[in-house]
Amino acid sequence: MFSPPPLPTPPTPRMTPQILGEFNYKRTFNDFVEKTAAENETDIPDYINLKSEPTALMSTPQLATLHGRRMESHVINTKDGYLLTLHRISPKLDSTLSNRTIILHHGLLGSSADWVLLGPTKSLPYILSDIGYDVWMANARGNYYSRGHIKMAVDSEEFWRFSFQEMGEYDLAAVIDYIRALKNSNELIDFVGHSMGATALLVLLSTNPRYNQYLRIGVLLAPLAFMSNVEGPFKALTAMAINPPDQLLKLIGRKEFVPSRKIPKWLAVKYCKGPLLFCCNPLYFISGGIPLDTRSWDVSFLARLLYHVPAGGSTDTLLHYAQVVKSGKFHRFNKIKDQFPLNAVTVPIAILSSSDDWLASIPDLLRLYFSIANPIDHYIIRGKNLSHTEFVWGANAEELVFKKILDFLDQGIKTFSGAKSNEISDLSFLSLR
Template structure:
């Protein structure tokens, strides 16, 4: 009877849980992945519905075929093979990793030579890295160079909205900042990749904005992870923030104990859950078209197009994928760093992260026109860690905070130097050329 039941169970499982080529997924894993897919679908459908009633511009953008596609769908359209992996952190959050499979390892993609982990920036997701399309996107450049590319999704974005016990609409779910991303999310991702590949080979890391912050938190609080990584490349890193410009600076005076009126405007759990900056606030602090000024990430970073972008398809993808969600506490934590001039724990100015524990070789990028990761602040970070490689400054190119990843010139101004660091950055005779 037992054997008969096992056989029946196996047949049912094969019907409802499809096989994948590399590994047999458990029912639990399959259910988790379906939940993530549904969360993304609900997220973009609600966004589209809300936008249609508020803005004719959004309604026209919805007709762009790739606007509402998820990261796996976009990658597939771009002709790439991609996997989704759901992992669980020590504090119970469910996160999604997206993996681009290298074309050079058709027979055995699990054991490609070099592994690289990409972590998106503030209010972002894995989609940020591939918005530029099949020719210019960094993950595809890396994959074509033979790297096994993994992309994270931080807790709270629409690919990582799950918890083993906390409902996503509860206050307790949203009580996190980049501190927890560094202490829980990144270790879970690194441990998972190392275990899956059954390899002790060191992982390369690229972090943009908040992705850089999370790495600094991890390496300073759990120094053993310095040994698990080969090199860190930080694009527009956020740590010291004394010199920032723009609306985030206005929030600093209220970041420790934000008033109810402010929280009503921006949300007290998820940051601007409507994905629209209130019109009065946008018009007061932002110059440009309302469709861009009302976007929370473009608003905070000053990444507002000075003229109407030529690529309407790209702008449709951008405005429907960004922001991807995040907590108000994260924004308030950054506000606290601006106010204190230190890199410290949430609400604890005297508890600074010990950056002298960051032993990993690290290269940094900054731009003279970045509102958030200013050149002086990144330079201060450069001299605060133990093993800096280089600080590469891009001047006079009008490169904003977000454009390190999806700027139209990122494949010219940023990615070639990034590849150079990956290949030569650890060489003793590496020649530094730190400005463009």
């Protein structure tokens, strides 16, 4: 007979929920952006006009308030002392679900803001809240909402010695423990992770299998695990990923990855085709999918996008991914032989991918699909020009991605069993590995 997993210890002073005043966030976020905005404007004048847009410098809670939502901010401790911020949107009182809980985890160099950039009607957290979900948005260590430690200074080298490995083993574990303790419930939690957020889940469940008991389903959007078939400028890092030379570290940062939030113009021009506004953006530079014509874009959305992305991260995180690209394995940082045991991931997992994604390729995701214990579907979006970043804030994300997420959350486990996918039977992609 199944017995529910035990609840974690109720919050102690170390884990006491903190609903923060908005002024604290406003100062932190604005300081982070203002510090680098002037540097960007020197070489890219387009930033000047974008900065004048009212929503450009708004924090995640401010954007939520603008969208007519009430958002809570909770600060939690990890076991290794990092201070992380969770953003929460409670469900509507008249919703059909009975307060089901879901965690949304942002992708590479992202933050909780990524999920609300599409505005009040098309953003995934609001869609989920409207149907009754208690929505929690994580912020991984190193982004501008999670830059604190109980002992280490944020500008110290020691603070930045982490990668996605610690985000899974410590950050996501702390998030799940905190939510379960605060709600005092054995209810299983749903999880949606994009890019690095999906990586964090795979790390946690493979290294600490007891967390498999706490989740109902994991929906992984363009997950980064096996990365042998990566395309674009990111390949240039792989040859120097184990022992990066000083010249490279001077270029990309010894602690924070590109702390100026700007790829040097000469490097952007050499490896990237498209507007400098995007080619000089570290995330777009790495992930590809550079928009060639933004004349029809809403200026307010463009301002929100380019002032919130990237949100910060460690150089070690990028180097860890580069090591994974080079080795062809999903392993610990600087330990190629110490692979994460993906067969320990027993939560039902659904994967969404795109044929136009430079980082999360279809052959690599098929390999991931067959490495985990309980895959339920691999849904491939073909020919829609959906790049790695656009799973969360793309113009067609609501139609192409979010509806499929809702389908998985509602019917996924019941409907799908084994290898039932729109494309999973096409095993010819495995030959491309």
